Amino acid sequence: MKDGHLSNAKSGMKKSARNNSVRRKDVVAVLREEIIRGVYKPGSVFPTRAELQQRFHTTPVTIQHAMDILRRDGFVYSSARRATYVSPSPPHLFRYAMVFTTPPASVEQPGARFFQTLIAVASAFDGSQREPRKIVVQFSIEFEKESHETRAFLSSARAHCYAGLIFPQHPYVTGIADSPLCGIPGVPCAAIMDKPSDRIGAVMLDGDSFINKALDFFAGRKRKRLAVISNISDPSFQSPIMAGARHRGLTIKPYWWQAV
Structure with missing residues (x-):
């Protein structure tokens, strides 16, 4: 009986943890979508945790975890006075990813000067007050050999942590054009290639x-x-x-x- 009670208790704890996790994801998804739609404008005051707890009928811990995720992803920040604000430069408007399917060593070769120049130019978009836009350079994003890094990047893109994706390498040669990265609603893609496709815009040499x-x-x-x-x-x-x-x-x- 004791073992049975213990097993039931553990099962209940696991079920509760799963429910809390799902609930937390629901709260994050709703709040993130409202920031993206402009319900909460960039730089505006965000609802307090008590208000959010009452709205979602959930616990302070769940709300705190949800806020931690939004803060980690750059959608909100907290001031010294403990108020929470929407970021003045939220990622879905100001952060871009320059995506390479190859590792960093591939652009360090003498024949990769063009890519080296692109990366150098991208570094000027650093998310500072002077230049609020930010370009993050991602390497080794390959879906044939899907790694933890690739899965994490795809998850971030689906969560609208990027305003757009830039492919310096031809996406139909690397195969990334047929990956889940292309076609995410609200996350446009552009590549250096001759002609645009239905999923990817083209930037061509003039x-x-x-x-x-x-x-x-x-x-x-x-x-x-x-x-x-x-x-x-x-x-x-x-x-x-x-x-x-x-x-x-x-x-x-x-x-x-x-x-x-």
């Missing part, structure tokens, strides 16, 4: 702008003669560049153009 800026750079430094190394030798590609150079007083001889 070749004309690049050429004009390059020619302006050399003209501004009083250069007169230019050589070109290109992987394209088609005359339709060369002619606008030659014309732009002449317009700026620059000279490009045909034999100074090397196609590789």
